[in-house]
Amino acid sequence: METDTKSDGLFTVGRIASVLRYDLPASLVVFLVALPLSLGIAVASGAPLAAGLIAGVVGGVVAGLLGGSVVQVSGPAAGLSLVVADLVMRYGWRATCMITLLAGVLQLLLGVCRVARSALAVSPAVVHGMLAGVGVVIALAQLHVVLGGNPQRSAIENLVELPQQIIHNHTHAVFVGLLTITVLVAWTRLPARVRVFPAPLAALLAASVTAWALGWEVTRIDLSASLDSWATPIWPTGDWHGIIAAVLIVALLAGVESLLCSVAVDKLHEGRRSDLDRELVGQGVANMVTGALGGLPVAGVIVRSTTNVRAGARSRWSTVLHGVWILLFAVGLGWMIALIPMEALAALLVFIGVQMVNMGHLRNLRGHSEVPVYVVTMAGVVLLGLAEGVLVGLGLAALLALRRLTRVTVRATAEPDGRWHVVIGGSLTFLGVPTLTSELRAIPPGASVDLDLNIDFMDNAAFEAIHNWRHEHERGGGSVDIDEIHDEWYAMAASGARVFPAKTPPLAPDRWWLPWSHRRSGRRSARHPLVATRHVPRGDSPAVPDLLAGAREFHLRTAPLVRPLLHGMARRQEPSHLFITCADSRIVPNLITASGPGDLFTLRNLGNLVPRRGSAPTDDSVAATIEYATDALNVRTITVCGHSGCGAMSALLSGGEKTAGLPALGRWLRHGNHTLARFIEGESAGEDEGPLDRLCRVNVIQQLENLRTYPQVDQLFRAGHLELVGMYFDIGTARVHLLEHPPIASRPL
Structure with missing residues (x-):
């Protein structure tokens, strides 16, 4: 799908025709998805129902017009519901609106300073783990509402009290909740022409009609009370440290979620890429407006954005129009919301919470060994709280990154001719000295050693460990031939030259373009375990050994340089x-x-x-x-x-x-x-x-x-x-x- 890359302010006959043909129908689809989600997230946040609708309108119109993504849809996000619920309990709703406004100011300043790209430095494992933890907390809390009870203060208490809720509560509310979840689960199995109608709206419609037809006793939504209680934001009272922390949390979580959503949505279309700094500015202005109007914080939402793209949206007008439809519905058809049972909205939130634990993310993270970060962050959010869980996840991600960056591999093998071949790879720091010295001291005294340093950094502790071992080994009658494949870290340190702390990219092997015959003389052929040689017949001709030596040299020197490039070309050539x-x-x-x-x-x-x-x-x-x-x-x-x-x-x-x-x-x-x-x-x-x-x-x-x-x-x-x-x-x-x-x-x- 290609998005419209023309100027946002340029209205031509073709542009208007494109909006009417693509964006108008897409906006209606997104509206039908966003309406029940906005109401449900307001319930989960402990905010007035009108706050969800206000955030939906502002996210669509303001963020849609000012944001840097042409097809991303912003609105109240389930990932922020725990933060908002905690702020409402601590400061009250009107003060929470002021915190949202201040968070918008901070986002605006960050966008103007063009630091949006730095937000992408947050590990996706932490973000996905946070969202999964939020999903678990939402599902456990709202499951009590579905079963006819009341949610407890923490996820652990909700889990402990769940058996009692299941045993003792068998009211009409349970039937409404089960019916809603059944429709949501079964909707994906229906024919495609039926699934054009959004599943959340279909589930709420089915639950509302059934409860009305059978006369079930359920809790009804009262939107008029929410509108009558509207008031302007007030300054929060209490410890100013906590207030600043709250502003930072809302601004950063909403901003990071929006930026990650923009990056993800860019992969779904082939049009203009997102301007992340502009997107952060648009989100900031939108949060300032929604906070001033008494709405929930807004952020880019992947569910609505994906729906927008799949519905055929070509420009930002689909996002804007979906916000207009929410406004018109709230003003003209708000009375219909009173027909929706509260238990049906709770069941919708249970379904959304379960979906937030995305197994697809686990599969992607497994290949990078980041599943522990995901699991620890999710557990931290569930057991400790949102901010605490995110901090624990960030800490673990930093520790794992430090471990990877300082990881050293030492491989020592004895050659048939009695020589030893040692390959040291990674970043040589003081953390790797124990492993390094243990492997080197296992080499027999007096042996001839070929030592390959395939490293991108060496600190003084690592240099001294290798240097001292080399002197001891040579005093014992052995010999050590050191070959540095990339930068000459050891040679510079041994000569007393200044060693720069910054890592440098691996250099291509010298004179790689020379024929084998010109490189064979006096050259110690590179070795690499990925190329087997034991089944290769060896004759007088140097052709086969040269070919294998070239393949080994490629694996050792060139493959690490071109692997990222070739990985992106693995499925397609252009x-x-x-x-x-x-x-x-x-x-x-x-x-x-x-x-x-x-x-x-x-x-x-x-x-x-x-x-x-x-x-x-x-x-x-x-x-x-x-x-x-x-x-x-x-x-x-x-x-x-x-x-x-x-x-x-x-x-x-x-x-x-x-x-x-x-x-x-x-x-x-x-x-x-x-x-x-x-x-x-x-x-x-x-x-x-x-x-x-x-x-x-x-x-x-x-x-x-x-x-x-x-x-x-x-x-x-x-x-x-x-x-x-x-x-x-x-x-x-x-x-x-x-x-x-x-x-x-x-x-x-």
Whole structure:
């Protein structure tokens, strides 16, 4: 789904048509979802019901107009309900509104200072754990209401009292709650055309109609009393430390939840990305307004935002309109709210609370070993309280991050020739010295040791541990050969040079582009456990050992650098170029074009030939590559790159003498006949170094014309959607030339 990226203030006929076609229907869907949720969250927060509706209106209109996300929907958030409930009990409702207003001022200042990105430094495990803990607390508290009782003061008391509630309460309220939950659970199994109607509204409607039809005794919602008791915010009284802490908690929790929601919603559409600083400013203004009007704090809500995107919203007008619909409903149809049983809203909150414990987050966190942070934060929120649980989670996340950053691995293995190979990886700090010294002292005295330091930091304690061990080992008759793969931490410390405390990214291995033959002499081949060698036959030829040594070197040096990049490309490639070149071993496309993974879709064959469409002998390999590149990958450029001293062109120029005994090569070179004819008919432009060099250049131009025989290529070329480029690589001078025709002329790049 693509969002509208035009200016927010630009009204054109097309823009109005887009709003009417996409945003208006989406706003109605979001309104139907937001209305019952706003009422339910007000109940869970211990606030007047009107406060939920006010927050829904302000979140839609104010945050929608001023925020930095075009499709995010803001409103009262279940994750803030515990904070609000605690503030209402401690300071009263009107003072809580003032705290919300002040929290909005703080959010506005943070947004103006452009610090929104820093809020994303909070571990998602803490945020998800907090929301899960809030969900558990809400579910336990509202389950008592569903069962016809009253919620207790804490989650533990609610859990302890739950069996008694189940045993002794069997009123109509229980039936209403069970009916609501049943509809919510069963709604996901209904046909898609029925599920267009939001499940929360359907559940409340079913419960209300059933309770009215059967005459059940239930607790009704009184919105008029909530509106009559409206008053302006007042300054909270009490310890000013607690008031400041309350403002900070509301501002930070609402802000972080909104920003994380913006980032998550960006993944659901392909339009303009969120401006997080603007989003924080919009949330701040919205909280100032909702606090002044007596509403709940607002934040970006993932449920409503996801609904908005899936309903087809294209711009922020869907969010704004949904707030307008809530306002119109409260003013004109507010009497209908009185038909909703309070127990049905409680059941809706139980369902929402259970959904907030998202198992999908656990699966995502498991791969990063952050499940303990999630579980501890959730348990802390349930057992200790929201602020305490978040602090405990943040503390554990910081400790785990410190452990990862200072983790050191030491692997010592004995080689068949009696040498020992030791690989030390990670960040060498004083915390890793015990492990380091234990492993090093296990090496037999007098042994020859190859010590690889694959580290990104070394403090003085770690340096002294290695340095002292090295001197002791060498005094005992052994030898230690230290090889630093990245920065020279040990060498700098040993020389007395200043060691900078900042970590530096790993450097690419020196002279990685050299052939194996140039690196083999005097080089101790890198080892890596990921490449097995015991089943590889070893002969006199260095080819296999060189290949395996290269793979080990890749695993050790290059793989850590490119792994994050390749991980993002693992499921899809998006090259911009089809690069056709010769199979000659001296031509390295990524080297001569300074390109990386994902840039070039490469086709290599003898002579960089492109058989004309329908020519004999047929070659489906080349045709299939061209088809896939232009149709499936939508490349924007096709480059044919020839080179000097091409063996295929030399064989073509020999008139068949050099292909004697090579029948397959002779048949393949028939595709070069047009090149040969063009060579005979043309004349030298004075830039070549003889007939072979001119033929190699002519061949590139001919292959570009051969590409035009493919209808898809010709059509894209004529439409200006595809560019054909001829390149020539002079091996002797290591120069790349761009060929221009006609006549064949070249200019160095």
